[in-house]
Amino acid sequence: MRADFSVISERLADAYGEREALVNIERNRRYSFREFHLLTNRIVNMMRSKLDLHRGDYWVNIVDNDNASLLHFFTAMKGEAAACYTNYRDSLEDHTYQIDTVDAKVVFIEADLLESHYVMLRERKITIVAMDQPDREYPGVHYFWDLMEGVEDNNPNVINDDREDLLVLRFTGGTTGRGKCAMYSADNWLACRDSFYAMPDSAWSPHTRLLHL
Numbered sequence: 158m159r160a161d162f163s164v165i166s167e168r169l170a171d172a173y174g175e176r177e178a179l180v181n182i183e184r185n186r187r188y189s190f191r192e193f194h195l196l197t198n199r200i201v202n203m204m205r206s207k208l209d210l211h212r213g214d215y216w217v218n219i220v221d222n223d224n225a226s227l228l229h230f231f232t233a234m235k236g237e238a239a240a241c242y243t244n245y246r247d248s249l250e251d252h253t254y255q256i257d258t259v260d261a262k263v264v265f266i267e268a269d270l271l272e273s274h275y276v277m278l279r280e281r282k283i284t285i286v287a288m289d290q291p292d293r294e295y296p297g298v299h300y301f302w303d304l305m306e307g308v309e310d311n312n313p314n315v316i317n318d319d320r321e322d323l324l325v326l327r328f329t330g331g332t333t334g335r336g337k338c339a340m341y342s343a344d345n346w347l348a349c350r351d352s353f354y355a356m357p358d359s360a361w362s363p364h365t366r367l368l369h370l
Contacts, residue, residue: 158319162234163198163312170194181223195310197231203308208263208284210238216263217256219270221245224288228265233324234343237315241326249273255328258338271295319343
């Protein structure tokens with residue numbers, strides 16, 4: 158099925174309007190469904206117009222908690238380029254491997270990781286976007302909220318095939334060696350989510366066994 162998730166997001170905003178959709182405790186940010194719909198529209202429009210992220214490109218997240226929520230499901234499903242989610246607490250070596258594996262075009266990163274990651278990212282000519290203002294200047298690093306200035310909040314209207322288009326990548330925990338890159342379309346990402354609501358009680362218990370292929 159081909160779908161425009163920005164329209165689905167808009168319908169949620171129409172239905173739930175000013176009800177609270179997201180709370181960022183650490184940074185005291187609160188968004189209603191309407192605000193979050195428009196904000197994620199702006200993020201995707203910024204990615205396409207200012208970062209040149211389009212179909213076949215990959216953007217990597219090395220972010221935590223509050224900032225991760227701005228770049229998660231709504232943002233990934235509305236755009237063209239595929240989002241790769243990493244563990245903020247992984248080592249520089251692991252992050253380097255993950256970035257090289259997906260051939261990242263853009264990396265969104267917490268400002269406190271710039272000191273350790275900056276040289277590696279610049280060597281690869283990757284566009285670097287710091288989610289918060291760094292405490293010192295790093296040449297070539299963009300500040301997320303500066304990029305958002307002047308960006309329209311209209312629907313991106315990107316059409317994605319829910320089974321064919323790659324939209325999300327994640328790395329496994331690496332229990333049998335180096336972490337493997339798992340790829341998701343909208344369909345299998347949502348199927349994974351829905352499995353948690355398959356029964357009135359949680360579908361998973363201490364006795365559940367899962368084979369992940």
